[in-house]
Amino acid sequence: MQSRITTADELGRILTLSRGEASTLRKSLNSLRMAITPYFASLIDPGDPACPIRRQAVPTLKETLIASTDLLDPLHEDVDSPVPGLTHRYPDRCIMLVTDQCGMYCRHCTRRRFAGQTDTPRPRDQIRACVDYIARTPEIRDVLVTGGDPLTLGDEALDEILSSIRAIPTVEIIRIGTRVPAVMPMRVTESLCSVLKRHHPLWVNLQFNHPEELTPEAERACSRLADAGIPLGNQSVLLKGVNDCPYIFRELNTKLLKMRVRPYYIYQCDLSRGIEHFRTSIGKGVEIIEYLRGHTSGLAVPTFVVDAPGGGGKIPVMPNYVISRSDRKTILRNYEGVLCAYTEPDDNRSRCLERCRGICAGEGSGFHGGLQSLFEGNAVSIEPKDLPRERRRQARAAPAEGA
Numbered sequence: 001m002q003s004r005i006t007t008a009d010e011l012g013r014i015l016t017l018s019r020g021e022a023s024t025l026r027k028s029l030n031s032l033r034m035a036i037t038p039y040f041a042s043l044i045d046p047g048d049p050a051c052p053i054r055r056q057a058v059p060t061l062k063e064t065l066i067a068s069t070d071l072l073d074p075l076h077e078d079v080d081s082p083v084p085g086l087t088h089r090y091p092d093r094c095i096m097l098v099t100d101q102c103g104m105y106c107r108h109c110t111r112r113r114f115a116g117q118t119d120t121p122r123p124r125d126q127i128r129a130c131v132d133y134i135a136r137t138p139e140i141r142d143v144l145v146t147g148g149d150p151l152t153l154g155d156e157a158l159d160e161i162l163s164s165i166r167a168i169p170t171v172e173i174i175r176i177g178t179r180v181p182a183v184m185p186m187r188v189t190e191s192l193c194s195v196l197k198r199h200h201p202l203w204v205n206l207q208f209n210h211p212e213e214l215t216p217e218a219e220r221a222c223s224r225l226a227d228a229g230i231p232l233g234n235q236s237v238l239l240k241g242v243n244d245c246p247y248i249f250r251e252l253n254t255k256l257l258k259m260r261v262r263p264y265y266i267y268q269c270d271l272s273r274g275i276e277h278f279r280t281s282i283g284k285g286v287e288i289i290e291y292l293r294g295h296t297s298g299l300a301v302p303t304f305v306v307d308a309p310g311g312g313g314k315i316p317v318m319p320n321y322v323i324s325r326s327d328r329k330t331i332l333r334n335y336e337g338v339l340c341a342y343t344e345p346d347d348n349r350s351r352c353l354e355r356c357r358g359i360c361a362g363e364g365s366g367f368h369g370g371l372q373s374l375f376e377g378n379a380v381s382i383e384p385k386d387l388p389r390e391r392r393r394q395a396r397a398a399p400a401e402g403a
């Protein structure tokens with residue numbers, strides 16, 4: 001951590017910076033600091049300006065361009081935050097930002113309004129407040145510890161946080177989101193793993209974006225985590241000029257499986273400020289899934305998600321496999337383009353299974369509105385809050401005063 005490359009001068013010693021690059025570099029650091037671990041820097045091909053490792057690590061002038069559609073907090077993580085450092089968006093799980101420090105600051109970071117701001121862990125009292133919120137919110141059964149990067153914390157600090165979450169009886173699983181195995185794999189020591197395995201069931205999600213990140217060192221880090229009994233997932237970000245190619249993803253994901261890492265999500269790049277140059281079309285993500293599903297192990301096929309601007313959460317976007325339907329048949333296509341008919345059973349209605357009585361009915365039972373209220377409740381339609389038609393109807397019902 002202390003040896004991270006943080007200035008243009010240090011960077012200039014290991015890479016040939018193009019004319020003007022060094023000065024523009026100073027400018028773009030205003031939005032997200034630079035810190036490149038010596039390890040990650042060693043993976044950069046110094047002679048290749050298009051090196052996928054370099055593009056994730058080295059700031060460019062493009063970061064200073066703010067597109068008209070860019071947002072400071074595109075996912076409304078602050079809006080859905082009941083206490084500083086915690087976002088509670090989904091019914092039964094939350095994320096906890098325990099530090100704003102990362103091993104390396106990814107140039108495509110979506111949380112750039114937060115990551116690297118102080119380059120330090122969150123103060124103890126704020127962590128306490130987050131844990132207290134989880135304790136008094138029993139519907140939270142899954143706590144995702146993230147940041148910044150939680151594995152930049154020391155073993156003791158991490159142990160303390162995980163213990164305090166584990167002490168809450170309503171918390172079933174803990175997840176950690178980290179990029180450390182990709183950018184600073186030597187941090188994954190035996191002693192770190194022995195801390196982590198004390199808090200099972202614990203899941204760890206990693207972020208590898210390109211096969212060149214899958215080095216022997218990264219492999220060793222993943223082995224240690226897997227040997228500690230921790231299921232490993234990977235969350236890639238779809239990045240123009242880095243990995244926007246189905247063949248790169250096939251190589252990345254099949255190699256991850258060899259490292260016992262299950263590809264979990266591919267994220268569409270968010271509308272965060274200054275990362276428009278990394279954004280692809282959504283169609284590129286669909287194409288990548290199209291090239292994976294059926295062509296390679298299903299385990300190598302993640303879910304492609306768009307994190308909805310405005311805080312709607314992750315929305316899966318996948319190729320369409322249902323070609324058409326009748327009341328008798330559903331016509332499907334496979335990955336080769338073969339069409340097939342699935343004949344529905346004559347009696348195709350499911351009836352309530354007695355044993356779920358009391359679970360499926362009513363509040364606090366996993367009923368969260370939305371489409372469920374159309375399927376199961378009394379609602380026949382769901383409308384946007386601000387419909388002009390609705391405003392007209394209200395105006396008719398309550399004529400303006402003095403009219």
Ligand SMILES: *Cc1c(COP(=O)(O)O)cnc(C)c1O
Binds near residue numbers: 090093094
């Ligand atoms: C991504 C995310 C989660 C976890 O989502 P899963 O689909 O369960 O992995 C939880 N809370 C927030 C705010 C998130 O952005």
Ligand code: SF4
Binds near residue numbers: 103
């Ligand atoms: S590790 Fe995650 S939070 Fe940190 S800079 Fe990279 S993407 Fe952002």
